[in-house]
């Protein structure tokens with residue numbers, strides 16, 4: 272039986288003929304959130320593993336970028352709001368059922384933490400750095416003393432932040448493409464992998480790059496596995512889920528997804544990384560850049576495609 | 585108390601009076617609407633069937649839009665009516681993304697807006713504007729907990745369906761078929 276729907280008298284901006292309310296701000300925000308989470312997690316992890324001397328880019332340099340990444344991300348979230356003057360309402364209440372709410376709070380906790388972490392290494396990274404007030408020196412000494420505790424908190428919060436970037440979408444039952452519990456772990460590993468790519472790009476030590484590249488490879492393989500798992504899940508799901516999977520299997524996002532996300536954003540850089548580990552010379556920025564770009568496109572694709580999918584009635 | 589509405593798809597002629605009545609009653613900005621008409625054509629020519637539905641927010645019992653709202657602007661009041669407090673809404677759009685029926689819209693002033701079941705009229709014992717204006721009397725409104733209400737009586741006597749029950753939202757807009 273063929274069916275056709277006409278909706279008379281409705282052409283609402285951003286909603287008809289299909290939902291396109293969230294455009295570039297939210298995917299950028301999700302990407303930056305994942306990236307920051309990745310960098311902070313490994314900074315914390317290798318600090319706890321006493322690798323401060325060998326892993327300078329991981330523990331000291333890359334975290335310098337995180338406060339900026341997070342502030343840009345929060346800026347993008349702010350730009351997405353249509354009722355901007357009431358922004359502060361987000362921080363008058365915690366609503367655990369709303370990922371948007373607890374995510375906003377996690378960001379509120381992790382942003383200052385990342386600033387303090389970066390600040391505590393300023394003198395080491397920039398030897399000429401001087402704090403303008405004496406109390407800042409005292410504070411710095413205090414922070415350095417408790418770095419280990421900070422590292423642990425950072426690791427926990429960054430896992431929550433990384434998962435949140437996926438759960439924000441997967442909590443929307445109305446959009447079948449997003450409504451899969453694999454999206455949280457998928458965005459977590461993807462975010463961590465982009466974080467690793469950024470650190471590898473910054474690192475000047477061969478040893479550090481090797482350690483990180485190995486971890487990154489694991490993350491990329493897990494990510495590929497999750498992607499296949501997600502699509503298989505849709506195939507085994509309801510009609511609405513089939514429609515969602517179709518967007519990637521012959522539908523309008525097929526090329527963007529398989530070529531730019533899976534091939535150029537995951538498989539190809541992973542191959543380059545394997546070659547590098549085998550001793551071939553690969554310019555380090557190429558795999559890193561591809562992974563970062565792939566991660567960004569991935570979020571745009573999921574965002575846009577997800578808004579098209581819906582219940583069929 | 586549990587407010588609900590029944591829409592008679594057999595009687596609706598798709599005139600759109602309910603849409604206009606709502607827009608005037610609630611000052612809905614030009615180009616937007618809180619209720620709308622869907623023409624569902626099914627079958628293969630020449631055996632075609634048409635169903636006309638006057639749709640609006642379903643005032644879901646298990647409302648995803650309320651659950652995902654980060655500020656609590658979206659909330660449920662007495663009688664199960666789902667409302668948005670405009671000056672608590674930050675316009676994040678989460679509720680719009682979460683509604684399986686696309687029943688909400690971003691108001692040009694920034695906040696999110698939707699059908700209120702004409703809460704201002706209903707609390708005074710009146711019907712929503714769309715119900716009163718319908719020339720074929722195909723909209724029925726009332727309290728489901730009251731067996732003598734218009735909506736309870738018609739739901740008892742007629743076959744009905746709700747939209748996308750598999751979404752688990754427990755919609756309170758019933759379509760008589």
Ligand code: SF4
Pocket residue numbers: 640641642643644647648649650666682683684685686687688698753
């Ligand atoms: S129809 Fe949509 S807006 Fe209305 S209560 Fe249900 S989910 Fe919320």
Ligand code: SF4
Pocket residue numbers: 652653654655656657658668672673674675676677678679680695696
């Ligand atoms: S747009 Fe407004 S009502 Fe909707 S979820 Fe965001 S704050 Fe709540």
